[in-house]
Amino acid sequence: MNEKNKSKIIISTHKHENLYFAVGYSEKKKILRIALPQKSLEDAVNEISKYYPNYQLSNENNKTAQNLSQMYHGENIDFDLEHLELDICESSEPKSTIKTSFERDVILKVAKIPYGSVKTYKEIAKSLNSHAYRAVGTAIGKNPFPIIIPCHRVIRSDGKIGGFRGGTPMKVEILKNEGIKIEASKIKVD
DNA sequence: GATTGACGCCGAG
DNA sequence: CTCGGCGTCAATC
Numbered sequence: 001m002n003e004k005n006k007s008k009i010i011i012s013t014h015k016h017e018n019l020y021f022a023v024g025y026s027e028k029k030k031i032l033r034i035a036l037p038q039k040s041l042e043d044a045v046n047e048i049s050k051y052y053p054n055y056q057l058s059n060e061n062n063k064t065a066q067n068l069s070q071m072y073h074g075e076n077i078d079f080d081l082e083h084l085e086l087d088i089c090e091s092s093e094p095k096s097t098i099k100t101s102f103e104r105d106v107i108l109k110v111a112k113i114p115y116g117s118v119k120t121y122k123e124i125a126k127s128l129n130s131h132a133y134r135a136v137g138t139a140i141g142k143n144p145f146p147i148i149i150p151c152h153r154v155i156r157s158d159g160k161i162g163g164f165r166g167g168t169p170m171k172v173e174i175l176k177n178e179g180i181k182i183e184a185s186k187i188k189v190d
Numbered sequence: 191g192a193t194t195g196a197c198g199c200c201g202a203g
Numbered sequence: 204c205t206c207g208g209c210g211t212c213a214a215t216c
Contacts, residue, residue, distance in 0.1 A: 125197090
């Protein structure tokens with residue numbers, strides 16, 4: 001059931017205060033997966049290694065892992081998507097990789113949402129000429145590059161925050177760090 | 191086919 | 204405001 005992958009990867013980490021960030025690379029230096037921040041190094045590494053058991057930890061300071069932390073804390077970093085592995089993967093690849101063109105299209109749309117603004121699941125669907133609002137949510141839920149591909153900027157049409165793999169409270173925190181106003185669990189529009 | 195979603199909309203309480 | 208129920212469609216079983 002739990003799909004694993006034999007390919008060898010490198011995991012780099014970064015610590016900021018009590019949060020640990022992790023990034024998984026292929027041998028070609030393409031980013032395969034980003035982990036949401038965790039309270040321990042083990043947990044952060046595990047977020048990657050559970051999909052890629054054949055890994056090696058890197059000691060070098062890693063710019064992406066550092067950028068990840070900065071973005072989480074609300075800095076507006078212009079990240080080059082060229083570093084991400086955005087190709088459609090074989091079905092034998094681990095879960096939460098991009099496997100269909102629909103998922104890829106959704107992820108690419110989300111990537112274009114500017115810092116400090118939000119879009120709804122419905123708007124994403126509409127921009128793809130689709131009514132599959134729920135499928136958009138499901139596809140975003142598989143986002144292998146959370147924070148860098150800003151899935152936290154996608155909210156519900158009624159203004160509520162919506163789901164998040166790291167839990168809605170984390171989504172709220174990231175949005176607030178970006179300066180978005182939230183009151184009574186809803187995005188405040190002015 | 192049948193079930194399951196990080197959803198949307200409307201109507202009832 | 205909350206809740207149920209139905210709409211909708213891609214992915215998965």
